[in-house]
Amino acid sequence: MPDAPGLELIRGEIEAEHPGAVLDTGFSQERAVLSIDPAHVLAVLSLLRDAPGQGYRFLSSLHAADYLPAEPRFAVHYELLNRDRVERIRVKALLDDPAANGNEKALPEIDSCVEMFPTAEFQEREVFDFFGIVFNGHPDLRRILMPEDYVGWPQRRDFPVGGEPVTFTYNEKNYG
Amino acid sequence: MAEQLVSHRGELVEDRTSEVMTVNIGPHHPATHGVLRLVVDLEGEVVRDLKPVIGYVHTGIEKSCEDKSYWKVIPFVERMDYVSYFFQMEAFCGAVERLIELEIPERAKHLRVIFLELNRIHSHLVWLGTTALDLGAISMLWYCFRERDRILDLFEMATGQRMHTRYFQVGGVIEDIPRGFEQKLRSFIADMPVRVEQYQALLDRNEVFLSRTKNTGIVSRERLLELGVTGPLLRAAGEPWDLRKAFDYLAYPKFDFKIPVGTIGDNYDRYRVRVAEMVESVRIIEQALDGLPEGPFIADDRKYVLPPRSELSTSMESLIHHFKLVTEGYRVGPGEIYYAIESPRGELGCFVLADGSAKPARVHFRDPSFINLQAFKDMSTGSYIADMICSLGMLDPILGGVDR
């Protein structure tokens, strides 16, 4: 994994071209993490992929997490892999929840990286299906795992798990 | 068939030059691959476009896991990719072990490798049986499942369950292997290479099988890498990428094994790569069994691992630890991790977000079948529908993993 000086060098490279993109760097369990501003996500990803020293050309996984009640609420994680040096780096794009500011139906938005990494097609659809994060520029953004007409974003923390309680005598309503 | 149907007076009745028919190969179909729905645009017999529709066995496992303490998550995540269940357990337990920085003992590492490789052979046997069944070589199913039953007997001997064994726990494995397991395992691995040769003898010179699988479903290596495909599909296309060799996890660095790599990446290469992987797995099991060290089979840290039952009647702290672990579960400090292993289908990654409580805040699996399914369209467009069925078999999707 890129170690601390390596990570700072990467941050420096990115800051040189796109100031303000990188919000934070960190290490979590020996994995280098770059927290970035979602507006610059395509720039950062393309730099990590194409810049001669970097070469993180394989997107292992694209997933999101809901950090409620922490702010910013959502983060889209890009797990990048450099297969030549066998190194991983994680890019976190932190997103705020626009529904918290009053507009109930607003959904967080971020640019889609399908053109750079075609593997993201299904994965971005899954993130949209479960969190309601809209990817601008995705060719076919619709629900992938839930039924097409489902209402609600299941994987958000405030969505109930659902299911039925186990019925015993004391809570079975139409018993007897 | 005439391209344009013209009446006897010379008028155009029907223009058949491009008649694209959309066929729904619905969630229930004879190919035994689970509930995958394909909306296929066909022009005659040639596939022009293909859209997989998934989600028919979506179980909300990731959401359910947020509601359960860490050791209760293990049976849930097992049931995702229901043929290679030990791999999901390893991905999750490995991820949590990295988060809490717990070292597992050597014996546990060897045992985990043994069971993982047995499960790899099991998964490839199920694949071979059902794919050959799809392609018409029906008797392969019985032969493959004969070996599969022997593997399940081994699992049952060690863990009590044939499938979904809940054998790996954070810190090691839940129980040591019983007496007699080693002999039975050795007799199995002595027989296995002979059986693999028998399978190859059945299929390798079968004209129908060869002509259906050779030069069909070819996708280039670069395109597969772009699509994020890993596992035997990528290796069949010529890229020697295997996470067991790239990232040393568990006890794999100690063992000497080869990675089968194909040349052109057609369906025949995929078949050969998987069959060769079965033989390599047998070698790994043999080395793991020969080098199995004595020692504890689970870590010692009582904050995360249940104490042995014999101690419960003598030591008060053990009783308290047991109580806390069973009722509340152990707390995993705030942190997040992505841990990936090589499952029979590719890179299986587990993302765990822990927030300091006894329940994980997010568990997400990067499932290889889900990602590999994106390559299916590239494999089948422009080929016949029968080749599409062959590619579907060789793609080896397990819908439980695709849908989670």
Place this chain on the structure above:
Amino acid sequence: MRERQLRARDMLRGDLEGEELERYVEEKVVMTNFEKMLGWARSNSIFPLTFGLACCAIEAPISIVTARYDLARFGAEALRASPRQADMIILSGRVSIKMAPVVRRLYDQMLEPKWAISMGACSSSGGMFSNYAVVQGADKFMPIDLHIPGCPPRPEAVLYGFTKLQRKIQGNPDQGWRARYRAEGSEEWARGGPRSAPSGEAAEAYSAARELLRA
């Protein structure tokens, strides 16, 4: 054995008379009624539908047709892919909310008489997945004839359930615990059922007990 051969020879020659003839006929001829014969024929020649949803599908229908747990010995080896030609559906695996209408449609497409086995915990009651995405029991949208518990049930358990289904088809359902504990008629039904509303004293006793629990 020799005696039987001699009697058979006499029968063929027409030499058997009177009482011997009566006894011979009783041994060789079965008297039954049409329903029983139909039930026997139907139960021993079931055509299951090749339908597998999730993990239980690896145990059945794939594993029970293999050589160790042979379904063919019960006459059910002809698995049919089309629901129109099948008469039994084994719901092997969790039924998600997206799949439920599909399963119902398949069940509707099957022709009478048809039976449904719900195999495993997930299709019987939602199993371990008590969440938004799994139908909590296939009972909610289609009639099920037999539930087989387990996660996944062993193939032997599936075959045991299959023999119980055969008995049910023959019109002779296995009473199970009712016979073992001599407890016919003592079932408690949550919804509906022949004695669903306990009457009189029993009802008062139940409501008194519930008040006690709540207090």
